[in-house]
Amino acid sequence: KQEVTQIPAALSVPEGENLVLNCSFTDSAIYNLQWFRQDPGKGLTSLLLIQSSQREQTSGRLNASLDKSSGRSTLYIAASQPGDSATYLCAVKPRDDKIIFGKGTRLHILP
Amino acid sequence: NAGVTQTPKFQVLKTGQSMTLQCAQDMNHEYMSWYRQDPGMGLRLIHYSVGAGITDQGEVPNGYNVSRSTTEDFPLRLLSAAPSQTSVYFCASSYSKFDNQPQHFGDGTRLSIL
Numbered sequence: 293k294q295e296v297t298q299i300p301a302a303l304s305v306p307e308g309e310n311l312v313l314n315c316s317f318t319d320s321a322i323y324n325l326q327w328f329r330q331d332p333g334k335g336l337t338s339l340l341l342i343q344s345s346q347r348e349q350t351s352g353r354l355n356a357s358l359d360k361s362s363g364r365s366t367l368y369i370a371a372s373q374p375g376d377s378a379t380y381l382c383a384v385k386p387r388d389d390k391i392i393f394g395k396g397t398r399l400h401i402l403p
Numbered sequence: 404n405a406g407v408t409q410t411p412k413f414q415v416l417k418t419g420q421s422m423t424l425q426c427a428q429d430m431n432h433e434y435m436s437w438y439r440q441d442p443g444m445g446l447r448l449i450h451y452s453v454g455a456g457i458t459d460q461g462e463v464p465n466g467y468n469v470s471r472s473t474t475e476d477f478p479l480r481l482l483s484a485a486p487s488q489t490s491v492y493f494c495a496s497s498y499s500k501f502d503n504q505p506q507h508f509g510d511g512t513r514l515s516i517l
Binding site (some may be wrong): 323324326328333334335336337339341343381389390393394395396402 | 436444445446448450461472493495505506507508510511
């Protein structure tokens with residue numbers, strides 16, 4: 293059974309630092325992996341989607357990588373800002389099955 | 404673009420009452436799904452639909468019904484509310500179950516069962 297783990301559960305870093313959020317999954321037979329952002333009291337917003345044939349995707353200050361063989365993905369945030377404070381969730385889509393979400397990393401950027 | 408719209412945003416029910424959570428999308432998405440989000444449990448899939456007239460169960464379907472009479476709408480019905488159904492409910496949509504397009508989420512319905 294596919295399991296998705298995000299460690300740490302919470303993270304605080306000073307403004308301006310570069311940071312990495314981690315996501316691991318147990319079954320490498322995935323169709324794609326998505327990173328989402330969730331602000332308090334809001335729904336999820338898709339940040340980046342990496343197809344199984346891709347190694348990384350970039351959007352602005354965000355870069356997500358995928359290593360299927362090791363069951364790992366990272367979300368790199370460059371030059372962090374207080375507005376980046378949110379919960380970040382990763383989700384994997386197995387082939388022919390439903391999306392599995394991690395429990396998220398709660399990120400706090402200190403001004 | 405309205406995207407995925409959920410109503411109501413907040414609701415308080417008494418045990419045993421029934422209600423329908425509404426979800427509508429204007430993106431002509433075939434795939435729609437309902438999740439509940441609970442502290443420490445993450446997001447869990449309740450029901451999903453791959454197109455009008457087709458629905459299926461997810462991980463935690465008990466106590467909930469769905470129907471999909473149109474592409475746009477996917478309501479979730481609580482048959483007889485129980486305190487264990489206190490949660491935040493999210494509706495999501497995407498073009499299809501098998502595509503590589505991101506899912507779009509509504510802002511959620513916060514439901515309390517007394």
